[in-house]
Amino acid sequence: MAQARYDEHVLIVGGGGTGGALAHDLALRGLRVTLVERGELTSGTTGRHHGLLHSGGRYAVSDRESATECIEENRILRRICPGTLETNDGLFVAVEEEDLAYLEPFVEGCAACGIPTQRLTGAEALRLEPNLNPAVLAAVRVPDATMDGWRMPLRFFATARHNGAEIRTYTAVEGLLVHDHHVSGAALRDHVTGRCGEVRADVVVNATGPWSERVAAMAGVEVPIRPSPGVLVAVRGRLCNMVLNRLHKSGDGDIIVPQRALSVVGTSSWVVDDPDELGVPEDHVERMYAEGAKLVPAVRDTPMRAAWSAARPLIGARSAGDSGRELSRTFKTFDHRETDGVEGFVTITGGKGTTLRAMAEVCADVVCRKLGIDEPCRTRETVLLPHEAYYRAAA
Amino acid sequence: MSETGTRRLRVHRFKRGDGGAHFDEFVVPAGPRTTVLDALRWIQLHADPSLALRHSCMHASCGTCGVQVDGQEELACVARLGDHRGDPVTVEPLANVPVLTDLVVDMADFFRRFGDRHPVLRASEAVAGAQPPDGLDRFVRLEDCIECGLCLSACPVAATSARYAGPAALSAAQRLLEEPRGADRDDVLAWAGRPEGAWRCHVGMECTRACPADALPAERIMALRRELGGREAGARP
Numbered sequence: 225m226a227q228a229r230y231d232e233h234v235l236i237v238g239g240g241g242t243g244g245a246l247a248h249d250l251a252l253r254g255l256r257v258t259l260v261e262r263g264e265l266t267s268g269t270t271g272r273h274h275g276l277l278h279s280g281g282r283y284a285v286s287d288r289e290s291a292t293e294c295i296e297e298n299r300i301l302r303r304i305c306p307g308t309l310e311t312n313d314g315l316f317v318a319v320e321e322e323d324l325a326y327l328e329p330f331v332e333g334c335a336a337c338g339i340p341t342q343r344l345t346g347a348e349a350l351r352l353e354p355n356l357n358p359a360v361l362a363a364v365r366v367p368d369a370t371m372d373g374w375r376m377p378l379r380f381f382a383t384a385r386h387n388g389a390e391i392r393t394y395t396a397v398e399g400l401l402v403h404d405h406h407v408s409g410a411a412l413r414d415h416v417t418g419r420c421g422e423v424r425a426d427v428v429v430n431a432t433g434p435w436s437e438r439v440a441a442m443a444g445v446e447v448p449i450r451p452s453p454g455v456l457v458a459v460r461g462r463l464c465n466m467v468l469n470r471l472h473k474s475g476d477g478d479i480i481v482p483q484r485a486l487s488v489v490g491t492s493s494w495v496v497d498d499p500d501e502l503g504v505p506e507d508h509v510e511r512m513y514a515e516g517a518k519l520v521p522a523v524r525d526t527p528m529r530a531a532w533s534a535a536r537p538l539i540g541a542r543s544a545g546d547s548g549r550e551l552s553r554t555f556k557t558f559d560h561r562e563t564d565g566v567e568g569f570v571t572i573t574g575g576k577g578t579t580l581r582a583m584a585e586v587c588a589d590v591v592c593r594k595l596g597i598d599e600p601c602r603t604r605e606t607v608l609l610p611h612e613a614y615y616r617a618a619a
Numbered sequence: 620m621s622e623t624g625t626r627r628l629r630v631h632r633f634k635r636g637d638g639g640a641h642f643d644e645f646v647v648p649a650g651p652r653t654t655v656l657d658a659l660r661w662i663q664l665h666a667d668p669s670l671a672l673r674h675s676c677m678h679a680s681c682g683t684c685g686v687q688v689d690g691q692e693e694l695a696c697v698a699r700l701g702d703h704r705g706d707p708v709t710v711e712p713l714a715n716v717p718v719l720t721d722l723v724v725d726m727a728d729f730f731r732r733f734g735d736r737h738p739v740l741r742a743s744e745a746v747a748g749a750q751p752p753d754g755l756d757r758f759v760r761l762e763d764c765i766e767c768g769l770c771l772s773a774c775p776v777a778a779t780s781a782r783y784a785g786p787a788a789l790s791a792a793q794r795l796l797e798e799p800r801g802a803d804r805d806d807v808l809a810w811a812g813r814p815e816g817a818w819r820c821h822v823g824m825e826c827t828r829a830c831p832a833d834a835l836p837a838e839r840i841m842a843l844r845r846e847l848g849g850r851e852a853g854a855r856p
């Protein structure tokens with residue numbers, strides 16, 4: 225296991241994809257890193273997402289900032305995560321006449337964001353995906369892919385661990401150590417032993433996604449986060465090999481992501497106050513079936529394996545609309561010295577699974593600048609260890 | 620979860636350095652769709668935040684939430700409380716792997732049983748009549764096995780021998796014979812033919828019954844034996 229080259233110590237709160245990618249980035253730059261997670265890794269939002277490695281197509285018309293981030297990261301993850309992605313591309317499919325009106329803006333939006341596209345006739349789309357709605361009028365191929373919401377992020381944790389980062393799961397933050405507007409660590413409870421303790425650090429990073437408002441409050445600062453859940457339904461059977469999206473403005477139930485021997489239909493979108501209490505509204509499950517069947521009619525008669533909810537950490541004030549769809553999918557780093565006059569505390573939030581590495585890079589730049597450390601990001605080129613190396617590191 | 624009633628849960632507890640293991644009992648709200656994982660997370664949020672458990676994807680794809688429910692290996696995320704008659708329903712960690720705390724097992728012990736190569740990306744079955752798009756040789760997908768450890772927990776041979784490779788690792792070896800992905804066939808057979816390999820299986824079929832991903836571990840171990848038998852002229856070492 226590698227040794228840190230610097231004495232500076234960063235404590236990351238949150239073991240989702242963002243925290244894992246940040247631990248990896250900072251460990252590569254030679255810092256001492258400790259990451260704490262109250263449960264298992266990726267047990268919050270990351271593990272529960274539909275598994276779509278975005279090409280950016282979904283945002284190409286309405287949110288070009290997110291779309292551009294997605295295609296750049298899509299290319300990087302294909303390079304650094306070989307063997308963990310189902311790289312079968314995706315289709316945006318027009319199944320009703322009115323979908324066709326979206327085709328030109330979609331192709332133009334993709335071109336403007338650097339997302340390669342290939343136009344297909346309905347017949348050509350059916351040759352690729354015979355289970356598609358036979359009424360398909362046209363389709364556009366994009367470089368979507370399927371990731372594994374557990375194994376892909378686990379490769380970041382595995383590599384971070386091999387580079388010296390300490391990853392402590394089942395360790396809850398009970399409070400932050402705050403004196404004179406300065407955060408210097410956290411009070412922890414270790415659920416493996418039941419014991420309490422403290423960890424001190426030069427910078428504490430809040431990487432808790434939809435929980436980031438709660439953790440920020442421990443330092444007396446606010447971050448404008450709206451936990452926005454969506455319902456997903458996994459049906460038994462692999463109904464397609466490519467990611468299938470409806471060619472229209474993002475809506476409910478308009479994506480089918482094949483994953484192993486399952487097909488995941490998603491999502492819906494609403495907003496909640498408490499990211500721990502999401503529920504799975506029955507009418508949302510029915511909508512996933514109804515909308516999913518418009519893309520692939522066989523969805524209607526395919527038995528359900530599971531229905532669940534995941535909370536997106538969207539950036540926006542509480543006064544924003546209440547569906548969550550109007551909020552950008554981009555991410556933001558808050559250096560709380562600049563926003564609130566609190567030193568030693570940074571929040572990274574927003575974003576999505578596809579952009580985890582980019583979020584980490586931006587946040588690690590902020591952390592290093594605060595610490596006066598001049599080290600470049602190396603995560604674009606560093607191929608990650610296989611996921612099971614996480615466990616071999618522990619041995 | 621729609622709350623049409625309550626159920627009693629008896630949950631395994633263990634904290635290192637805090638005396639021996641014991642069971643705690645909880646009453647949880649339960650509706651027709653309530654899963655064991657819903658119930659355990661309800662306990663964490665409303666009754667005892669110190670309860671430690673593994674979960675991630677919530678749809679039987681990551682393999683983290685394996686437990687024993689009334690003695691049966693299950694993924695907590697898709698195990699419905701309503702399908703279990705126990706009163707209370709007993710929830711314990713997986714067997715044949717070390718327990719770290721409460722319901723959390725040490726998966727390092729699961730992964731150490733695998734051979735050197737353990738690819739998780741494979742060729743995908745074709746949807747009937749499908750052809751891959753230009754530029755893609757073929758469709759790919761992740762392996763069926765989700766490395767959850769349910770098969771190892773259910774295996775009666777693993778219960779008597781910590782050295783036994785176990786169903787998941789042997790299945791992975793058999794998948795390399797089916798689809799080598801660069802693996803050397805002789806190396807795989809030599810690994811599977813070790814004394815702690817495929818011949819230790821007693822064909823109890825418990826692994827295939829426990830598998831939540833229909834990965835057919837017992838059938839794969841039998842297929843491995845046929846390959847080994849061909850090589851070793853049927854001689855069992």
